[in-house]
Amino acid sequence: MSIKEKFTDRYLDPYKLNLFLKGLRNLNDLLIIGNSEENRPIYGIKIGNGPIKVLLWSQMHGNETSTTKALCQLLELLENPAHEGLMTNLTFKIIPQLNPDGAVKYTRYNANNIDLNRDAVNLTQSESKALSKIFKEFKPDFCFNLHDQRTLYAAGKMGLPATISFLAPSGDPEGSISSSREVSMKIIAAINKSLQIDLPGQIGRYDDSFNINCVGDKFSSLAIPTILFEAGHFPNDYNRNVTANYVLKALIDAIKIISNKDYNNYTIDQYLNIPENSKDYSDLLITGVSIVDQGKVYQNQELVVNYKEVLSNSKVEFIPYMIDYSNSWTGLTHKTIEIESMEINNKIVFDKQKPLSQIQSLINY
């Protein structure tokens, strides 16, 4: 069974991940680069011996597994001698799961409830120290900072979800385009051109406000070309397996582009023309609903619903919560249901705090 078939849930148990890493036959440089706050090992893999050094890390946020799944597919692919060419000029250090404690609990934060992506300067957490240490020792020429983003992002204003968004992080508060940031922008422009074939209109550009406590911004300030990936929503793919396949494609494109320096054929403008992420989506819109809100009844409303990701029996479930209601909702939604056609009570009590268990059965992912 390939890793693609094995890791299909949004939850990625560190124990299963580590078994997979230990089972890689040819990639024998499996290192423990540090330990988490709860003393779980943080694994890193060194691959290749080329002169260009590339550092990739994923799951700094424990509940962001899509790019980890893509990295596992990449590792499996690199094991195959048929793909040796991808490593010709490169040496990789890959950290598939920087925050194993958060991964166990499926939370953004680490065991001390710290967002590791706000700890790049102070390095108060052992996970941050491990990444910083490998950055200093390995001295990468390129960095890949791999994340998931929420389903609410559209790619610009074209009415399509941002299935993947990218960012060449600012290295200073002014957002200057240094020579290293220019390289990141050109690499993203090249990846975007390739991905648009499969995902037309579904690539976004992530918010570039500067924060030196964010790891990407910190490494960018040190003049290392850094690329942020934000894996996002593809229609009806809440487990993000389709998205993970596109992340893999983007990673392979990036590797080739760096290896043959093809990014020199792209421009900053091509990067800046990628539409910015826009917070336009809800997960679900239910139309024709009567709402009772503080004793008052509102007829024929549109109920706006988002899902909360909840870990249950080693699986992530998507639980619906109301975020708003309106008789003229103008936002985008990933799915619309006409309530009249459903055999459920069409009177839903407005309570933002409680899950809408009446509609749980309508959700498929």
Ligand SMILES: [Zn+2]
């Ligand atoms: Zn993240």
